[in-house]
Amino acid sequence: MILTEGKTKHIECLEQMLPIRDALDVISGKWKMLILTSIMHGNRRFKEIETSIPKINPKVLSKELKDMEEHQLIKRVVHDEYPVLIEYIATDYSRTLKSVMMELHAWGVNHRKKILGQ
Amino acid sequence: MILTEGKTKHIECLEQMLPIRDALDVISGKWKMLILTSIMHGNRRFKEIETSIPKINPKVLSKELKDMEEHQLIKRVVHDEYPVLIEYIATDYSRTLKSVMMELHAWGVNHRKKILGQ
């Protein structure tokens, strides 16, 4: 029955698309995955993260860090000491993004090779 | 030697970040991965793709299709027949994105579960 088949395909397709959009809502933009990479590499302090990412500026970094905290990808930790120390750390939840990041990285490496090879 | 270690870490971190940015340059935005999903599900014609993606409009679809053709993710095929028929088809190259899309999808499903569960 063609009508049913069409509808099924349509719904299947939507079920594929919507979670992809949900994921992209969280990770897309120029900076978030770079910031997460930086933090996962051991950079914890604002200045450390800032200098580890080429061309980022403090305003953008500040805003992205807030977004990422809302999405529970990082946690802002204030150490109440003499020179007040602030650290950003990756949450366990953010580690669920690791395979996404690895796939992005692998594809990016290949893509760059393809672009340069032309 | 601390200086060397710091520099190595820094470079390692950059080598992780730059390909991720390259990949995101190609796939990010609200629509590209949805369009690719639609095409991979068998939608080939402009109207088919348009109606398969909620809330997209023809202007945006047209622009994204052009971008994606430039990036060699799809091919626009004109069938020179009586009612001129135009089809968009996924390239072999676009299929290299499949694992990225699967990871995004899986993460998105999980993320939605987490958001709703709160």
Added chain:
DNA sequence: CATACCGCTTACGTTAAGGTAACTGCTTAC
């Protein structure tokens, strides 16, 4: 006590992404 570092914020742009509505040229259907 000037200078500089840290973790930002503020004010003020610019650019790009995305949206709305209407319309075009072509074809076929009633």
Added chain:
DNA sequence: GTAAGCAGTTACCTTAACGTAAGCGGTATG
């Protein structure tokens, strides 16, 4: 011959992302 479908385009507008430059309150350093 009017209406409707296809594959878009055009003009116009809003929103959000991103960028620049400067500064601020605190601490520590010479």
